[in-house]
Amino acid sequence: MKLKFALLTALTVATASAFAEKAPEPPGGKHAQAAEQLFRASFRADNPKYWMTRLDQDETMKTCGLYRDNPPRKIGAALEKQNRATIRYPVDGKLMGDWREGEKLAAVGTGGHIGFIQPDPPGRTRGGNCYACHELAKKELAYGTIGPSLHHFGKIRGNSDEIVKYAYDKIYNSNAFTACTNMPRFGLHSWLTPEQITHIVAFLMDPASPVNQD
């Protein structure tokens, strides 16, 4: 009887710790709400209001933080559905633009910096900064590794309508496919225009693009 009880206790403890491992505590624990207030109160009073809106979080951002970017599948799937619904296309419906323009955008990492110390000058070009995280054309060696290599993207996958649409959608809103991915949602935030996205799609897909040469 005593042994049975001990076994049962051991089993309960083991199950509880297995569950505890499954769902780590949200960052900040019981101080999360206080931390949000502390964070918001930490910014300079002379930041213009339209800068401060950059601290606002949509549901995707909030949920991703809560789960340390690793949400349970059911919650992740719901976020993906929401994000899919945000995707907008160019008026003419053409998703393949000019790969040369895309190549330029892929290399540009400037734009969008605010603040008083080293802001970007007004009108500074905003790029996709793809090379920060991805390998693309073989000739560019200074590529990052946060994202997968996209070298030979089109050569490997072909340029069927489905693949072209996938590439466009992924750049427009990366969270439509993988909730809480590290990749920014370039179209959703109007960081890139739909037309600019078509140029990057061409850089990835066009057989003549350096991504698919060499």
Add this chain to the structure above:
Amino acid sequence: MRQTLWIKTLAAAALTAGLTSLPAHAQDSRVNDELAKYREALADGNPADLLEVRGEGLWREKRGPKQASLEACDLGLGPGKLEGAYAQLPRYFKDTGKVMDVESRLVHCMVSLQGFKADEVTRHWYSKPGTESDIEALVTFIGAKSNGLKIHAPASHPEEARMAKMGEYIFYRRSGPQDFSCAICHGQEGKRIRLQELGNLTTPAGAGEAMKTWPSYRVSQGAVWTMQRRLIDCMRQARWPEPNYLSDAVIALETFLQKTASGTVMETPGIKR
């Protein structure tokens, strides 16, 4: 002159990597090796050493309306006790009732001991070409007094523990037009942005590797950066608005990172790209 040598070393590194046609992963490690060599070349004669000397002078000199030195400043281990103090910050201070980092405590001392006004001493909290920063010099001096000692910031005081948790919250908080958080770049092992290696700041090894070298001389900026400067610039890179110097958000992040980094031996001033 030295700068020219560094640039040559970097160019050589890029060239070596460029001429070699290897599988991607081999090429990655090749590039990393060359970068490590570049850093080694930089470490031979760190320009920040000069700043350390200036910082020591500022520490001992009688200054401010009260004509006092900073030698009675308590950085957590008692008045004037500098050895190992940096490695144990941020910490809770009874006299202010706050968790403070090295910079907020230093400013506190400059105000309370020397009689300066806070906005006066923080006006040049970071240097610009032609404008020196006393704070940078003092932090470089204080940081070096922890060299060879282990980072020890266990956040055992309830206020420190609370601050560390709040730092953790901020570390994972995503916002802005690029959906960034600290974790995006600093939550995984062995990644790079362009050629810059990124530390995984969620592990003791990764956080230790990062925290042990600050303050650090940044070659691209031609200046020493303090941890406040480092983190405020991370927020700029995240495309967020600008936090206040010495703000609680930055101190919370520092508390979280120092706690994770505890056990790593300090090696300042560091030298970075």
